Amino acid sequence: MPGQHLPPLRKKNEQKEGWIMKVLLLNGSPRKEGCTFTALGEVARTLNEAGIETEIFQAGNPDKENVKAAVQKMKVADALVVGSPVYWASPSGQIIEFMDQFVSMAGNDLLYKPAAAVASARRAGTTATLEVLTKYFSFYQMPIVSSNYWNMVHGNTPDEVQQDEEGMQIMRILGRNMAWLLKCIEAGRKNGVDMPETEEKIKTNFIR
Numbered sequence: 001m002p003g004q005h006l007p008p009l010r011k012k013n014e015q016k017e018g019w020i021m022k023v024l025l026l027n028g029s030p031r032k033e034g035c036t037f038t039a040l041g042e043v044a045r046t047l048n049e050a051g052i053e054t055e056i057f058q059a060g061n062p063d064k065e066n067v068k069a070a071v072q073k074m075k076v077a078d079a080l081v082v083g084s085p086v087y088w089a090s091p092s093g094q095i096i097e098f099m100d101q102f103v104s105m106a107g108n109d110l111l112y113k114p115a116a117a118v119a120s121a122r123r124a125g126t127t128a129t130l131e132v133l134t135k136y137f138s139f140y141q142m143p144i145v146s147s148n149y150w151n152m153v154h155g156n157t158p159d160e161v162q163q164d165e166e167g168m169q170i171m172r173i174l175g176r177n178m179a180w181l182l183k184c185i186e187a188g189r190k191n192g193v194d195m196p197e198t199e200e201k202i203k204t205n206f207i208r
């Protein structure tokens with residue numbers, strides 16, 4: 001609804017006992033509480049409703065120390081959501097610089113953890129943005145979580161994003177789908193379904 005704001009995210013000391021899973025959400029906009037944050041907030045709220053802990057991390061600053069702080073958080077996170085505004089029909093330069101460092105530093109802490117990308121735009125460039133962000137996940141064998149449309153919201157302000165009813169629904173369904181997958185993985189683990197065996201990486205350069 002116009003002008004309606006999201007309920008505040010749960011603070012750490014208010015978290016329910018028994019929350020065993022955690023999702024790290026990276027906000028790749030230099031605007032801390034803008035449109036991308038609004039979209040991620042809806043995903044986080046839905047995850048919280050499913051009993052899963054969340055943290056939205058400000059990743060719009062790609063300084064090495066900030067990236068390192070996110071890498072530490074990824075060690076204990078069970079899943080990852082990366083959000084970005086669309087800049088020139090692509091992810092923000094800030095999130096690309098952030099992710100290039102983040103994935104190579106986080107490495108094995110990403111393996112097999114569910115992941116999703118979210119794009120926020122005034123109008124165009126969303127699917128190209130999602131495609132770029134999703135490539136980080138597929139390199140690290142992360143199951144990619146989807147919704148009932150591609151994960152995008154439209155707006156130039158948080159209020160406009162909240163008026164994008166379809167976009168907000170996409171975020172809620174994405175959160176529920178991620179919660180479901182996390183619980184399935186946990187149930188599988190408890191019943192002896194372990195992560196797959198991996199192999200030493202083979203790297204070729206198209207030349208023998």
Ligand SMILES: Cc1cc2nc3c(=O)[nH]c(=O)nc-3n(C[C@H](O)[C@H](O)[C@H](O)COP(=O)(O)O)c2cc1C
Pocket residue numbers: 029030031033034035036037084085086087088089090120121122123124125154155156157
């Ligand atoms: C430098 C810059 C470039 C942008 N390029 C696009 C674009 O190519 N397509 C588009 O639809 N919106 C574009 N926008 C608008 C933003 O994507 C949009 O306002 C977004 O929701 C902002 O998210 P934020 O509040 O999280 O930063 C651009 C904004 C900026 C500042």
